[in-house]
Amino acid sequence: MSSTTQRVAMLPHLKVELALHELRDGHGRPLLLLHGLGERTPDRIPPYLQGWPGPVHGLDFTGHGLSTVPHGGGYTCEALMSDADTALEALGQVTIFGRGLGGYVGLLLAGSRPREVRGLVIADGPGLAGGGSGFTSPAILHVEPGTPGPPDPWALVELARDIRPADYALDFARQASQLSGLANPITVAAIGRPDWLRAVVDDPFVAVGTVADALEEYAAIA
Amino acid sequence: MGWGPSGAERAAGGWRSGAVWCRAGPVGRSAGSEYGAAVTELAQDAEFVAARAYPGARRPDRSRLVHSDGVGLSVVEWGDPGDPALLLAHGGFDFAGTYDEFAPLVAASGWRVVAWDQRGHGDSEHAALYTWDADVRDAVAVLDTLGPDPVPLVGHSKGAGIVMQLAEALPHRASMVVNLDGVPSRRPVPDIADHERTRLLADELAAWLDHRRLARTGQRKPDTIDGLARRRQRMNPRLSLDWLRYLVTVGARKDPDGWRWKIDSAMRFGGFGPWRPEWSIPRMAGLGVPFLGVIGLQPEEMGWGTKPRDVEGVLPAGAEFHALEDSGHFVHIEQPHHVAGLVTDFLGRHA
Numbered sequence: 001m002s003s004t005t006q007r008v009a010m011l012p013h014l015k016v017e018l019a020l021h022e023l024r025d026g027h028g029r030p031l032l033l034l035h036g037l038g039e040r041t042p043d044r045i046p047p048y049l050q051g052w053p054g055p056v057h058g059l060d061f062t063g064h065g066l067s068t069v070p071h072g073g074g075y076t077c078e079a080l081m082s083d084a085d086t087a088l089e090a091l092g093q094v095t096i097f098g099r100g101l102g103g104y105v106g107l108l109l110a111g112s113r114p115r116e117v118r119g120l121v122i123a124d125g126p127g128l129a130g131g132g133s134g135f136t137s138p139a140i141l142h143v144e145p146g147t148p149g150p151p152d153p154w155a156l157v158e159l160a161r162d163i164r165p166a167d168y169a170l171d172f173a174r175q176a177s178q179l180s181g182l183a184n185p186i187t188v189a190a191i192g193r194p195d196w197l198r199a200v201v202d203d204p205f206v207a208v209g210t211v212a213d214a215l216e217e218y219a220a221i222a
Numbered sequence: 223m224g225w226g227p228s229g230a231e232r233a234a235g236g237w238r239s240g241a242v243w244c245r246a247g248p249v250g251r252s253a254g255s256e257y258g259a260a261v262t263e264l265a266q267d268a269e270f271v272a273a274r275a276y277p278g279a280r281r282p283d284r285s286r287l288v289h290s291d292g293v294g295l296s297v298v299e300w301g302d303p304g305d306p307a308l309l310l311a312h313g314g315f316d317f318a319g320t321y322d323e324f325a326p327l328v329a330a331s332g333w334r335v336v337a338w339d340q341r342g343h344g345d346s347e348h349a350a351l352y353t354w355d356a357d358v359r360d361a362v363a364v365l366d367t368l369g370p371d372p373v374p375l376v377g378h379s380k381g382a383g384i385v386m387q388l389a390e391a392l393p394h395r396a397s398m399v400v401n402l403d404g405v406p407s408r409r410p411v412p413d414i415a416d417h418e419r420t421r422l423l424a425d426e427l428a429a430w431l432d433h434r435r436l437a438r439t440g441q442r443k444p445d446t447i448d449g450l451a452r453r454r455q456r457m458n459p460r461l462s463l464d465w466l467r468y469l470v471t472v473g474a475r476k477d478p479d480g481w482r483w484k485i486d487s488a489m490r491f492g493g494f495g496p497w498r499p500e501w502s503i504p505r506m507a508g509l510g511v512p513f514l515g516v517i518g519l520q521p522e523e524m525g526w527g528t529k530p531r532d533v534e535g536v537l538p539a540g541a542e543f544h545a546l547e548d549s550g551h552f553v554h555i556e557q558p559h560h561v562a563g564l565v566t567d568f569l570g571r572h573a
Contacts, residue, residue: 012438014488015350039225062350071292072341073359074351078495085431099225112427125225135501138391140362141355143291154291158355168496175424 006043008066013086019066020087021058028054029118031215032087032094034102037127037159038151040065049097052215057094059087061105063152073143073154077101077130077162081108093118095218097211100125101159103190104169107200110186111172114179119218120186121211122197129194131161166199177205182221187214264476269447276468278558279322283329285345288338290363296345297338297364301329306573308374309365310337311381313404313524315457315491317344317484319472320378324554327562333569338364340381342486344473352489354497358387365395372397372511374569378554379404379526383502390505398572400514400565403525403551406502407532426494437488444480447471457491460522460550503536512572513541516561518549525551542568 007022021041023033031052035041041058049056060067061080084105088094093116098106103122110117141161143153176185184207190197200206207214264270282298289295298318308328312320318337325335339346340357349356361384365373375385375396382404389396445453451466458466474481506513515537517528530545537543544564549556 014434014438015348035225042225068350070350072290072349072351072356074341074349074353074356076351076353076495079351079353082431082434085435089435112424112431114424135498138355138358138387140359140391145291158353163496165496165498171423175427179424 009090010066011086011090013062013083016062016068016070018062018068018083018086019060020090021060021066022055023058024056026053026055028219029221030055030057030091030094032084032091032096033058034084034096034098034106035059035061035064036100036102036125038064038156039099039102039126040150048211049215051212052095053219057087057091059084060150061102061155063155064150067150069149069152073141073152073158075152075155075158075162077105077108077159077164080105080159081112084109085113088113088116092116095119095121095215095221097121097123097215098125099123101127101130103128104130104164104196107169107172107176107186110180111175114176114185115181117176117180117185118221119182119184119214120176121214121218122186122188122190122200123211124190124192127159128190128192128197130159130164130196132163133165133195135163136161164194164196166195169196170199170203173200173203173206177203184217187217189214264471267476270471270476273447273451273464273467274471276323276464279468280326281322281472282318282325282337288364288367290341290360293341293349293360294347295338295341295360295364297336297367299337300325300335301333303334305329305332305334306373307334307336307368308376308569309361309368309385310335311361311375311377311384312337312340312343313377313379313381315343315485315489316378316381317473319344320469320552320555322468322472323558324562327558328566328569331562331566331570333566336364336368342489344484348486348488352486354384354387357384358391361385361388362392362395370395374398374400376400376402376565377404378402379524379551386502386505386509389509389511393510396509396511398512398514398569399509400568401506401516402561403517403528403553405515405517405526405528405533406499406506407526407528423494430490430494433490434488440487442482442487444477444482447474447481450474450481450483457524458522458552460520461552461555465555507536507538509538511538512568513538514565514568515541515543516546516553516564517544518546518551518553518556520548520550522550 009020010017096106106120110120147153187207189211284299317339329335341349377385382401447470450470474483554561
C-alpha cells in the first residue's frame with residue numbers, strides 16, 4: 001500500500017528554503033511531523049507512528065536539518081508556525097504530530113488554520129516548555145561567530161526563551177476547538193505540563209490520550 | 223532514525239550550541255556614497271528634486287555599515303564626530319531618515335546623533351527573521367561602535383520600546399532615556415464576547431499567514447513619489463504631503479516601473495504575539511537614569527493612545543514628562559523645533 005522513500009522537497013518561504021521530507025508516500029491525508037527544538041526530521045518513521053495509514057512527511061524548521069540557516073537569529077514560534085503553514089500549503093489538509101517545540105508550533109497552526117489541521121498530537125520533546133509564561137528580565141544573547149549549524153545556535157538560545165503565556169496558548173486551543181468542527185482537535189500525549197500546556201489540557205475540547213489512540217481517531221476523520 | 227542530527231551534521235560539529243560573546247564591528251563604507259550616487263542619478267528627475275527640497279530637512283552627515291551577527295545595518299550620523307554621542311531609534315515601519323529634520327536640530331546643540339535603519343527597514347539588510355529581541359541586539363551592535371561609555375538613548379514609538387529594553391538589559395550603557403510617544407499603557411480590552419474575539423483573532427492569524435505566503439513572490443506596488451506619499455498619508459494623516467513626499471525620496475527606491483518603499487515586503491502592519499504591552503510598564507518604572515517622556519494627545523491609528531493619567535505612578539523617579547495637546551503620534555515631525563528643544567534642554571541638564 002505504500003513504500004518507504006527519502007524524497008526531500010525544498011519549499012521556498014520568504015528568504016529561506018524549508019526541507020519537507022517524504023518519509024512514506026501513499027493515499028489519504030498526510031501525517032506531518034514537527035520536530036523538537038534542535039532536532040530534525042528523522043530518517044525513518046518512528047515505530048510509534050507506523051500505525052498511521054497514509055503518507056508521512058516531516059518538516060525541518062528554519063535553522064534545522066536541511067532547511068536554511070539564516071544570519072542574525074530572530075526566531076519566534078510564530079515564525080515557525082509560518083514554516084509549518086508552508087508545509088500545509090504544499091500538502092493540503094494534514095494531521096500533525098509535534099514533539100516539544102513542534103507540539104507548541106502545531107498548536108499555533110491548529111488554531112490559525114483550524115479547517116486545514118485535522119487533528120494535532122502534542123508529545124514530549126525538546127523545547128516543550130519554552131521560556132516560561134510571563135515577562136522576564138531581558139538579556140542580550142550572543143552566539144559564537146562561526147558556530148556551525150544546523151541546528152542554528154540562535155534557534156537553540158532564542159526558542160528556549162520564547163514566552164508562552166497560558167492564556168495566549170489557550171486562545172489557539174479554543175480557536176481549534178470552535179472553528180475546526182472536530183470533537184477533539186487536539187490530543188495531549190505529553191506528560192510534561194508547562195503552564196501553557198496545563199491551560200490547554202484544561203480546555204474541555206482537548207483530549208489527553210495515547211499517540212496510537214489519537215492517530216486512530218484522526219485517521220478516521222473524513 | 224532518531225530526531226537528532228544526521229551523521230554528517232554531527233561530524234561537522236552541528237550538534238554544538240555556542241553562547242559566548244560575539245561582537246559586531248563597523249564595516250567601512252565610503253561616507254555618503256550611497257546617497258551621492260542615488261542623488262546624482264536622480265538629479266534629472268523633476269519630481270524627486272521638488273520632493274527632496276523640503277525646508278529644514280537635512281540628510282545625514284555620514285553613513286556607514288555595521289554588521290550585527292551577519293545582518294548589515296545602515297548607520298547614519300548628524301553632527302560633529304567629536305561631540306558626545308547619543309543613540310536614536312526610529313519607530314516601526316519608519317527608518318532613520320524620518321529624523322532628517324529633528325536630528326539636525328539636536329546635533330546643532332552639540333550632539334553627535336547616531337541612528338540606524340532597523341533590520342528590514344530603510345537601507346539595512348532584509349533579514350530572514352524579525353523579532354523585538356533581535357532589534358535590541360542590533361541596537362547594541364550600533365551602540366558598541368560608539369565606545370564603552372554610557373550614552374543617552376532616544377527613541378520614538380517602537381524605537382522607544384527598544385531603547386527602554388536596552389536600558390534595562392544593559393543599564394551601564396545608558397546615561398539617559400528619552401521616550402517620544404512610545405510610553406506604554408495597559409492594552410484596552412474591547413468589550414466583545416469570547417466567541418467573537420476568537421473569530422477576530424483567527425481572522426488576523428489567517429491574514430498574517432496569507433500575507434507571508436503571498437510575500438514569497440510578490441513585491442510592493444510601484445507608484446510615483448506623490449502616489450506613495452498619498453498612500454502613506456492614510457496611515458499618517460497628520461503629516462503633510464510635502465513631508466511624506468520627502469520621506470519617499472529617502473525611504474523608497476526608484477525601480478524601472480516606479481517607486482517602492484525599501485522596507486521588506488514580508489513585514490506587515492499590526493500583528494499578534496505573546497508579548498503584552500503592559501509588561502513594558504514596570505520596565506519603564508524601573509529605569510534608573512534620567513527619563514524624559516513626550517507624548518502627543520491627538521489620537522491616530524499608529525498612536526499608542528496613552529493619556530497623562532495612564533502614566534501617573536509608573537514613570538521613573540524624577541522623570542520629566544510632557545503631553546502635547548496639539549500633536550499626534552509623530553511629535554518630533556509635527557513639532558520638530560519644540561520637541562528638539564525639550565530634548566536638548568533635558569540632555570543638557572543631565573549631561
